[in-house]
Amino acid sequence: MLNHIIFFSGGKSSFSVADYVKTIFPDDNIVLYFTDTMWEDEDLYRFIYEASDKLELPMLINSRGITPPQLMVQQKFMANNRVGTCSKELKMKVSSNFLKKGIVPEVEKWHNRHHLKADDFISDATIYFGIGFEEMHREGPIRHNWKPFKVEMPLIENVINNDAVLAKYGIKQPRLYDMQFTHNNCKGRCVKAGQGHYKNLLIKDEKTFIELMEQEIVISDYIRYAKQSAIRSGKVKDYMYKDVWEFVSTGNKSAKIQHIIDSNKHTKNWIFGKSHKGQDIKKQFTFMKTKSLEDLEKEPIQCDMLDIGGCGCFLDFD
Template identity: 35%
Template sequence: MAERKTVHVAMFSTGAASAFVAYNMVQTYGKENSILFFTDTLWEDEDNYRFMQEVSDYIGVDITWRVDGRTPEEVFHDVRFLGNSRMAKCSEELKVRQTLIFLEGLRDDHNLEPILYFGIGPHEKHRADNLRAFYEHNPIEPIETRFPMIDTFRADVDVKKIIQEEWGIELPRMYKLGFAHANCGGRCVRGGLGHYAQLYSIWPERYKEQEEMEERFRQAFNKDVSILKQRNGKSFTLREYREMMEREGINKFLKQPDYDDTVPCVCTTF
């Protein structure tokens, strides 16, 4: 078999850093050698889709879009495990698995060798290390990963300013709304107390959707489980948290610790 041709794949999370990395990848290697890759959980905020399409138009590369077809809730029921800050099977099934299937298709069906590009910055080098190790130990065949925000660009590059002022593209609205990350339209199960307080303050209806989703799982499997946890490790349902915020005032909860950043997650939107 002929040697595989290299193809450069931007792992587009619909965030600013991954958009900037994608643009520079295409400028370096050409549109014909580049792929803009997105995996959809079906829970994304609608404005992320708007941003994604405008970035695609600006870069001049169509989005390669992969969808498992299930929502995170459907994954939780299929695997009989409610996602939380320590384990997010939704990410494994809806993003990682779809990515690996796509990459092996590039190799097997098109004789292409993918190199992956992530928009992870120097402040999250541990996430880059985790991703690099994960793809290096891919059981079928290792996959090269690159992290230009760490290895190539200046540490102080203001990608948000560049996108807004030079590209003329408005950033996803979740940045302005104060979310630390834009996973799943604010419904990310890896979010912590501060994240869910923010979600309740901005979009109480989405918080209620998560609250109802959590209760459906608890009822379906008769398990005392929850997305959030108390400091003693016991379950702490979203209903209990909402009632506490309503009693004591939401402001005291907005600065609570966010999701556990020591846990590698490939779906974070930057």
């Protein structure tokens, strides 16, 4: 009996891969493996649990137990469409440490574990990714990063209709696809997305867009504040961390946080002291680098709708 681990992202493609593997290897030990950013759309969780139930396959969920915004506050660095630290730390590193080194992360939970056919599901396992021909640029790096595991990407070598596979099990596709997103990650808030992606989020889910925009404003100001040499050296206490952490964790806004959000249009050109290099700190940190979400909200029609982007998890871990 062989081991098969399917990197289960909550997308339609990874579901098709799971069905493919179960069809080809019905008597083998198959595990759905989901690394949770704790920042996903509610309907993604509906989908993965329903998928595990109907496929009758065990699902292992691993997580650091923190969200991308919490990670940004911890690192004092804003992940963006050029550097996806959240993908590296919360997905790639978690899975690599677990599967290669046996390091169990902060959160580990099973669903349908009774379908597991052998407790050791890692030894000599083949791991699978829902990468199709349109993402073949990811194939080489993923295979390299996951050595010595054998890596398979059935959607590159086989013509599989994702919608037909969902219909086979009577499962409704995740709602983000209905909202014209190209993937089902992070509730449409992927920090490596482009202007067209965020424009779609603004149109389809304005509440989530505004929440993300406020997080961008607060985290940006906090990073500039925390980069001051006196703060970095510990000579001056970090008076913002507690309020910022509470905000990105619960959404609760202290008077300090509310002031940052309300006055942003006036403070974005302020100079926030000196960095450890002695340079003025005045940069506004954004997810898209070239334009903030606040700018995009004010000038939505002028954005590049072909600039979609996406995290491309497991692409550049090493």
